[in-house]
Amino acid sequence: MAVNDKGSGDHPRPVGSLFGPVSDTDRRRWQIQAHAALASVLFRAHEAGLPPVTWTVTDRGALSARIGSSGTPGEVRALFTAWVSFLDLHVVAPHSGGGWQTCAAYGELAGRGGSRGRPVGLRADIPTPDPTPIDPTTKEC
Template sequence: MSILGEITDADRRRWQREKANRLIELLAAGANAELPPVTWSVPATGALYGQAMDPEPAARRVAFEAWATWLEGRYGHEDRLTVERWPEREHNGYVHLHVVVAKDIGTGRPLVEIVVTADVATDDEDA
């Protein structure tokens, strides 16, 4: 429940359509910037989620870095938006890469809009 009342399936469907429209805009801008493709999810709630999933680990890192750098340039200077790269985390032979675009909605807790991640095998870092 929110302060505005019960969240309905109609609300969730509307939010998902809004996210799908946002993704169409994001993909068009990414294509204009010649960014490598990543796999995207459009949730009913939450952020757009992109994952660099190229079979080649080096290409996966390149795709992540291209999108992260582009997101920083595109959204890093907008009012009420922040772009944050999380520190690289190594776990079970993989390095996790993570960047988040979030909006300050005045609640003290940012609303995450876009997430892009990649997991790169540490053995293949130099590949």
């Protein structure tokens, strides 16, 4: 069983091989704790009127959310911004390529009683308009 940092609250902090490998029991516990944190986030998001997003719980207890790309680029960006604000995340520089702009933000959900938070990431892939659209009546697609 892995040893956790005593001051880290309910968030796991695996220590290297000095104390042994991280076990499946550790991973299950971290996922259960992340699931409970996610339930709280979803309840508060519902009360705040935020639309649903796709969530993933990792085997280390981190949470990852993905904004769907359906909707206009402005709508997707607005949804990303709303969730970033709601979760109080730090936005990193966007990456563009292949007709898409990927926006990402990271942070921690506040832990109980001032304990260290749970890692959370948010991502949105926003379609970018083609600067040279093809007119199907004059050129082959």
